[in-house]
Amino acid sequence: MANWPDTLLEFEERFATEKACRQYLFEIRWPSGFRCPRCGGAEVWSTGRETYRCRRCDRQVSVTAGTIFHDTRFPLRTWFRAIWSVTAQKHGISALGLQRALGLGSYRTAWVWLHKLRRAMVRPGRERLSGIVEVDETYIGGERPGKRGRGAAGKTLVFVATEVHDRRIGRIRMQRVNDASEASLTPAVRNNVEPGSEVRTDDWSGYVGLVPPEYRRTIIHRDATIGDDLLPYVNRVVSLVKRWLLGTHQGAVRPTHLDYYLDEFTFRFNRRTSRSRGMLFYRLIQQAVAVDPVTNDALRAESLPKPASVSVVGESSA
Ligand SMILES: [Zn+2]
Numbered sequence: 001m002a003n004w005p006d007t008l009l010e011f012e013e014r015f016a017t018e019k020a021c022r023q024y025l026f027e028i029r030w031p032s033g034f035r036c037p038r039c040g041g042a043e044v045w046s047t048g049r050e051t052y053r054c055r056r057c058d059r060q061v062s063v064t065a066g067t068i069f070h071d072t073r074f075p076l077r078t079w080f081r082a083i084w085s086v087t088a089q090k091h092g093i094s095a096l097g098l099q100r101a102l103g104l105g106s107y108r109t110a111w112v113w114l115h116k117l118r119r120a121m122v123r124p125g126r127e128r129l130s131g132i133v134e135v136d137e138t139y140i141g142g143e144r145p146g147k148r149g150r151g152a153a154g155k156t157l158v159f160v161a162t163e164v165h166d167r168r169i170g171r172i173r174m175q176r177v178n179d180a181s182e183a184s185l186t187p188a189v190r191n192n193v194e195p196g197s198e199v200r201t202d203d204w205s206g207y208v209g210l211v212p213p214e215y216r217r218t219i220i221h222r223d224a225t226i227g228d229d230l231l232p233y234v235n236r237v238v239s240l241v242k243r244w245l246l247g248t249h250q251g252a253v254r255p256t257h258l259d260y261y262l263d264e265f266t267f268r269f270n271r272r273t274s275r276s277r278g279m280l281f282y283r284l285i286q287q288a289v290a291v292d293p294v295t296n297d298a299l300r301a302e303s304l305p306k307p308a309s310v311s312v313v314g315e316s317s318a
Contacts, residue, residue: 003027004276004278004279004281004282005278005281006276006277006278007278008084008088010278011080011084011088011278011281015080015081016077017077018075018077019048021075021076021077021079021080022046022050022063022076024080024285025064025067025069025076025285025289026052026063028282028285028286029067029289034052034061036054036056036057036061037059037061038057038059039054039057039059041054041055041056041057043055043056044061047060050062050063050064051063064076067288067289067290068116068117068119068288068289069288069289078102078104079113080285081101081102082098082102082110082114082117083281083284083288084281085097085098085101085102086098086114086117086264086284087268087277087280087281087284088277088278088281090268091244091247091248091268092244092264092268093114093248094248094249094250095107095110095111095114096110098110098113098114115257115260117284117288118260118261118263118264119260119263120284120287120288120290121263121264121266121267121284121287122263122267122287123287123290124290127194128173128191128192128193128194129161129162129163129170129171129172129173129192129193129194129197130163130194130196131163131164131165131170131197131198132163132164132198132200133161133162133163133164133193133197133198133199133200134162134164134199134200134201134231134233134234135160135161135162135185135188135189135193135199135200135201135207135231135234136159136160136201136202136231136234136235136238137158137159137160137180137206138157138158138160138238138242139155139156139157139158140155140156140157140158140241140242140245140258141155141156141251141253141255141258156176156255156258157176157177157178157179157180158174158175158176158177158258158262159174159175159176159177159184159185159188159189159192160172160173160174160234160237160241161173161174161189161192161193162233162234162236162237164200164233169233169236169237171270172237172269172270173192173193173266174241174262174266175188175191175192175259175262176255176258176259176262180204180206181206182205182206182207182208182209184206185206185207185209186207186209186210189207189209189210189215193215195213195214195215196213196214196215196216197215197216198215198216198217198218199215199216199217199218200217200219200220200231201217201218201220201231202219202220202222202230203219203220203221207219237269240265240269241262241265244265245261249261267280267284268280271283
């Protein structure tokens with residue numbers, strides 16, 4: 001069942017009113033039919049606002065409670081447009097781009113929205129990678145090349161894992177790690193790769209913890225035929241994510257926020273073969289109604305990057 005718009009025109013026609021957006025959330029939140037949390041009743045009245053009322057016991061049920069749309073001061077239509085903007089474009093959208101696209105008064109609002117959406121991009125309990133998996137680490141950010149295992153000023157080390165299916169890239173996972181030591185890399189592999197998988201690495205000592213029966217480690221050695229590109233699939237992913245951070249986000253990503261950007265890249269990359277961009281829209285809304293809302297306070301506690309060309313409005317209106 002393709003319950004999503006395929007084109008911008010379809011999107012605009014379908015989500016032209018608050019009622020239509022609310023109805024869509026309702027159907028996604030209760031896919032097998034509404035059940036009243038108090039009496040188990042299956043029928044509701046729409047109150048015409050965020051809430052529905054149980055026909056049997058009069059209990060009010062909010063379709064946005066517990067989701068990233070909770071307590072928003074903006075119309076759902078604006079949120080839907082934001083989600084469409086994030087998912088319909090191949091490379092996503094920057095906060096500045098979103099601010100312009102939606103005509104938001106503040107850059108901060110656009111930035112906070114994108115962060116809320118990024119947090120919805122990780123599905124709780126998602127499966128780890130399996131089969132043949134290439135792994136490597138890479139430094140992101142900063143100017144100077146980093147030395148492996150030592151760290152480098154202004155740089156963040158990121159662990160990258162890539163499934164290899166029939167000489168093609170399958171799913172990917174990325175996460176920030178403190179350093180390239182065994183104490184950091186073994187847990188990173190465990191967090192992202194199913195036991196029993198074949199893990200391909202170079203001969204770096206940080207991977208000595210990958211041993212049978214938990215993992216089969218294949219060490220790819222430098223030789224004349226393959227040159228320096230020992231792990232071509234994971235290297236390809238590394239270059240794509242770096243290009244995306246520099247392109248779409250102009251490199252303006254703080255190390256403390258990097259994980260969320262990596263999550264967004266992963267969300268889009270792992271669905272790159274979807275026939276319809278609308279399916280990404282649907283998936284993101286599905287996950288957005290399933291996650292805990294991130295409070296504005298929690299986001300405010302993190303530092304907000306200031307783009308050079310934009311004045312940041314201090315007051316949050318997210
Ligand atoms: Zn009820």
